[in-house]
Amino acid sequence: MAASIEDIKKLAQITLRDKGFYSGNIDGLWDSGSNNAYADYMSHLSEGGQQLGEEGALDEDATIGPVKGVVVLDPGHGGTQKVGGSSPNNATSPSGVLEKTITLDMAKLIRKELNQLATQRPGSNLKVHLTRTSDENIGLADRARVAKAKKANVFLSIHCNGFNGAVRGTETLIISKQNGNVNVEQDRALAQRIQTAMVTTLKRHDPAAFDRKVKDHQRLGVLKDVHLQNPNTNSKTRACLAELEFIDVPAVDSLLNTGPTAKTVRKDLARSMAEAIIDDLEANN
Numbered sequence: 001m002a003a004s005i006e007d008i009k010k011l012a013q014i015t016l017r018d019k020g021f022y023s024g025n026i027d028g029l030w031d032s033g034s035n036n037a038y039a040d041y042m043s044h045l046s047e048g049g050q051q052l053g054e055e056g057a058l059d060e061d062a063t064i065g066p067v068k069g070v071v072v073l074d075p076g077h078g079g080t081q082k083v084g085g086s087s088p089n090n091a092t093s094p095s096g097v098l099e100k101t102i103t104l105d106m107a108k109l110i111r112k113e114l115n116q117l118a119t120q121r122p123g124s125n126l127k128v129h130l131t132r133t134s135d136e137n138i139g140l141a142d143r144a145r146v147a148k149a150k151k152a153n154v155f156l157s158i159h160c161n162g163f164n165g166a167v168r169g170t171e172t173l174i175i176s177k178q179n180g181n182v183n184v185e186q187d188r189a190l191a192q193r194i195q196t197a198m199v200t201t202l203k204r205h206d207p208a209a210f211d212r213k214v215k216d217h218q219r220l221g222v223l224k225d226v227h228l229q230n231p232n233t234n235s236k237t238r239a240c241l242a243e244l245e246f247i248d249v250p251a252v253d254s255l256l257n258t259g260p261t262a263k264t265v266r267k268d269l270a271r272s273m274a275e276a277i278i279d280d281l282e283a284n285n
């Protein structure tokens with residue numbers, strides 16, 4: 001009996017997994033995770049790595065073009081003092097991991113994944129900046145002004161929630177049109193890409209992950225268009241704020257911080273968020 005396309009794709013996924021390039025589901029669905037694993041493997045080969053057997057022969061939808069743009073990642077909070085509306089830290093996990101520490105680690109991971117994805121696409125010109133790279137606090141308007149100074153196409157502020165130790169879920173926030181957002185539909189599209197990426201990845205690692213959706217928000221100084229300089233320019237910065245999860249929940253603490261797969265979950269989350277940002281850059285080119 002001839003193998004179906006799905007069987008061939010499953011075999012390729014198994015092969016890529018066995019070689020350490022793929023950590024997703026063996027489902028025969030050739031999504032971006034499979035695609036990236038294949039791209040990783042091809043760049044490994046071009047560096048003189050061992051060749052994949054013919055069972056890994058793939059069809060042609062793995063073509064990927066160059067990516068261009070400027071991305072500013074904003075790790076929420078930092079330091080020990082409140083600065084310009086930014087508190088040093090909000091949420092804390094049961095094991096004592098601080099939101100400001102997770103946000104910085106995730107920003108660095110997303111930067112790494114973005115740079116890696118760009119390297120795999122010949123002709124790319126992707127610049128990634130962080131509003132902070134150490135444990136310091138920056139005022140909300142000044143964070144947004146980094147995006148303006150760097151002429152960012154995408155500005156992503158990264159945070160974690162905390163509430164009563166039980167409520168959980170993932171959400172992405174934008175400013176509504178009524179609250180002065182001059183490019184709300186662009187922001188909403190970016191936010192939806194980030195939100196889908198986060199929820200899909202977290203659900204893969206934890207069925208209890210929950211989609212709290214993209215939300216308009218009343219007061220988000222860090223996303224204000226006036227600081228991003230959006231009202232005065234044609235090429236507007238697309239901006240949103242990602243709340244990864246409620247880190248005061250023990251199950252989330254295990255998922256992201258203390259559990260045996262926490263490091264993998266963070267990396268997968270960063271990878272999917274980087275892919276979402278690149279999708280958004282491509283869609284707006």
Ligand SMILES: [Zn+2]
Pocket residue numbers: 076077090091099159160
């Ligand atoms: Zn926060």
